Amino acid sequence: MNRLSAHHEIDHWALLTPEKTAVHDGRLALTYAELAAASNRLGQALCGLGVKSQDRVVFCLSRSVHCLTALLGILRAGAVYVPIDPKSPPDRARSILHDCEPRAFICDATTRSLARSVAGAELPIICLGTTPADAGENERDQSWIDGYPAVRPLTEVADDDLAYILYTSGSTGQPKGVMILHQNIRSYIDWAVRRFAIDASDRILCTAPFHFDMSTFDIFTTLRRGAALFIATEALALFPEKLVVFMEQHQVTLWKGISSLLMYLARAGVLRPGRLPALRRVLYGGESLATRWLIHWMEVFPEKVFYNVYGPTEATGISLFHQIEALPGSPQELIPIGYPCADTYVYLLTSDLDPVPDGAIGELFIGGAGLARGYLNAPEKTARAFLPDPFRPGARVYRTGDLARKRADGAYEFVGRADHQVKIMGYRIELGEIEHALSALPGVNDVAVAAMAAGDQDLRELVAFIEGELTADTTAAFEQLKQQLPVYMIPRRLCTVARLPRCPRGKVDRHALQALEFK
Amino acid sequence: MIKDSIRHFIATELAVGGANTAITDSDQLLEQGIIDSFGIMTLLSFLEEKFSVHIEGDDLTPENFSSISTISALIDRKAGLSAGA
Numbered sequence A: 001m002n003r004l005s006a007h008h009e010i011d012h013w014a015l016l017t018p019e020k021t022a023v024h025d026g027r028l029a030l031t032y033a034e035l036a037a038a039s040n041r042l043g044q045a046l047c048g049l050g051v052k053s054q055d056r057v058v059f060c061l062s063r064s065v066h067c068l069t070a071l072l073g074i075l076r077a078g079a080v081y082v083p084i085d086p087k088s089p090p091d092r093a094r095s096i097l098h099d100c101e102p103r104a105f106i107c108d109a110t111t112r113s114l115a116r117s118v119a120g121a122e123l124p125i126i127c128l129g130t131t132p133a134d135a136g137e138n139e140r141d142q143s144w145i146d147g148y149p150a151v152r153p154l155t156e157v158a159d160d161d162l163a164y165i166l167y168t169s170g171s172t173g174q175p176k177g178v179m180i181l182h183q184n185i186r187s188y189i190d191w192a193v194r195r196f197a198i199d200a201s202d203r204i205l206c207t208a209p210f211h212f213d214m215s216t217f218d219i220f221t222t223l224r225r226g227a228a229l230f231i232a233t234e235a236l237a238l239f240p241e242k243l244v245v246f247m248e249q250h251q252v253t254l255w256k257g258i259s260s261l262l263m264y265l266a267r268a269g270v271l272r273p274g275r276l277p278a279l280r281r282v283l284y285g286g287e288s289l290a291t292r293w294l295i296h297w298m299e300v301f302p303e304k305v306f307y308n309v310y311g312p313t314e315a316t317g318i319s320l321f322h323q324i325e326a327l328p329g330s331p332q333e334l335i336p337i338g339y340p341c342a343d344t345y346v347y348l349l350t351s352d353l354d355p356v357p358d359g360a361i362g363e364l365f366i367g368g369a370g371l372a373r374g375y376l377n378a379p380e381k382t383a384r385a386f387l388p389d390p391f392r393p394g395a396r397v398y399r400t401g402d403l404a405r406k407r408a409d410g411a412y413e414f415v416g417r418a419d420h421q422v423k424i425m426g427y428r429i430e431l432g433e434i435e436h437a438l439s440a441l442p443g444v445n446d447v448a449v450a451a452m453a454a455g456d457q458d459l460r461e462l463v464a465f466i467e468g469e470l471t472a473d474t475t476a477a478f479e480q481l482k483q484q485l486p487v488y489m490i491p492r493r494l495c496t497v498a499r500l501p502r503c504p505r506g507k508v509d510r511h512a513l514q515a516l517e518f519k
Numbered sequence B: 001m002i003k004d005s006i007r008h009f010i011a012t013e014l015a016v017g018g019a020n021t022a023i024t025d026s027d028q029l030l031e032q033g034i035i036d037s038f039g040i041m042t043l044l045s046f047l048e049e050k051f052s053v054h055i056e057g058d059d060l061t062p063e064n065f066s067s068i069s070t071i072s073a074l075i076d077r078k079a080g081l082s083a084g085a
Helices: A006-016 A032-048 A066-076 A090-100 A112-119 A142-146 A182-195 A214-225 A234-238 A240-249 A259-267 A291-300 A379-385 A431-438 A474-484 B002-014 B037-051 B068-084
Strands: A021-024 A029-031 A056-059 A080-083 A104-107 A125-127 A162-168 A176-181 A203-206 A228-231 A254-258 A281-285 A305-310 A320-323 A344-349 A361-368 A386-388 A396-406 A412-417 A421-424 A427-430 A444-454 A456-468 A493-497
Touching: A006 A032, A006 A066, A006 A214, A021 A032, A021 A214, A029 A032, A032 A066, A032 A142, A056 A066, A056 A090, A066 A080, A090 A112, A090 A162, A090 A176, A090 A474, A104 A112, A112 A125, A125 A142, A162 A182, A176 A182, A182 A214, A203 A214, A214 A228, A214 A254, A234 A240, A234 B037, A240 A259, A254 A259, A259 A281, A259 A291, A259 B037, A291 A305, A344 A396, A361 A412, A379 A386, A379 A396, A421 A456, A427 A431, A431 A444, A431 A456, A431 A474, A456 B037, B002 B037, B002 B068, B037 B068
Parallel strands: A021 A228, A056 A080, A056 A104, A080 A162, A104 A125, A203 A228, A203 A254, A254 A281, A281 A305, A456 A493
Antiparallel strands: A021 A029, A162 A176, A305 A320, A344 A361, A361 A396, A386 A396, A396 A412, A421 A427, A444 A456
16 A cells, blocks of 8 residues: 655545644644645645746745645645745855755745845745735735645655755855655654654644754654644743743643753743643753753653653654653763664764774764755765665664763663764754854954853853954954854854964864853 | 843843944844843843842743843842842
């Protein structure tokens, strides 16, 4: 029997439970029938524009039900969706467009000006949800989409076709497009709905940005099981009480959240016994969660089940996971990232790709069904990150750059990074990409960026140490950086130093940076 | 001045633009994206330490954090409460 692709599952639910809410953003809601119809119309419209199988289509939308319509419409057209952060600086958005060469750009009323400024004359812009009066020549709107029939486009999708491309920070200053296949999603979601016992009664909270791999879980587990997805807007994530009320109002049963957001909720004191009664499963990941915050959550909610999950974008979603069986004994206890999920295996290797002895630290390599095809238009980067599996002929493994250790019970512990990548608020950041942008500032001879402790012990902020004399004033310097880097990648401080600390061979000593005084 | 001290912190630590960023008392910090999810956490640490107040989940509302004026009013209320207790 032919198995359905992720985006076709919605047709199944549209027949079975047409009136059931599929997605809700606190303002708008779409039933399964409505989501199926809206995405069919968009799919037809894209085909009408000439979008062909495996063409790329960009969407850049505020957090709303339209995000689901957009990505499903793109998949229905047989195309590949490429989400762009609505807060993306124009230069970064342009470099993504340049790299993926999309056939259409989907925006909404809030992102239309960004779309217009980066799309260029040739790229059609489709504005979802509104019909602006001043539409330009190459712009389409909702009424244009509504002119197309709500009938499934006749496109075929193969298992090894691309479903989406997510851009992550690249060390040379160029974001890398990770290419994810339909079969990657299927394997991941098959496992996830089984392992976390997700069914049609589930009400899943979505706090992850759609340009972030954590959203794959939210979107596709919902569609697989005919559950309901509740999209929290960005403002909700700033105000813990409002987020908790939103979860209570919508009786959210499962949440996979970024660790920093769990910390924030705990810290804000909004977690109290008896709250969030419907919530049964909490998955956290994207970065480490200080154990004291996990203890806080577990003490307030002993009845809920907590999972620490780990996985790079290049392996689709969760690669390893750990169910927290008991309240950690102390805040010093390290919570492991646990065990590989189904169809996934891992190695801990030395730099020569030899296995490390039991219990020793090695670099974590991941193999299995979640592995992406590679990076778009970057065969060399792909070859460096996706290596031939040294132990299984014909297979590939992904080099994570993460260091880990295997405990006696077989669970893996994350111990740090092998390279210059940091995580801030779950965002994966290559320090090299920031240094590349900074080095273009006038007067900068050399530069090193470090993530330094910021006030609160569990927060870190980016600090740039600049060798040389910044000739432009700092306001102009920041203006230039804002054009190139997302806000979360811009160092909060620029410090000039006489000389950067260096190792004997001349490389910047990143360890010594941490000890530098800065003002 | 509470407002100046908050303004200084926001300009130097949160706003992307450094100490020279001009922020008025009534600038809409949330709408303009000056305070984001990272910013609000560092701001909280600063406010609690600097003004010796404890900001609870109930205080974390868009109304209280919309501008320097409203943050300052929140600190006044919290500081008044702890001084009176």
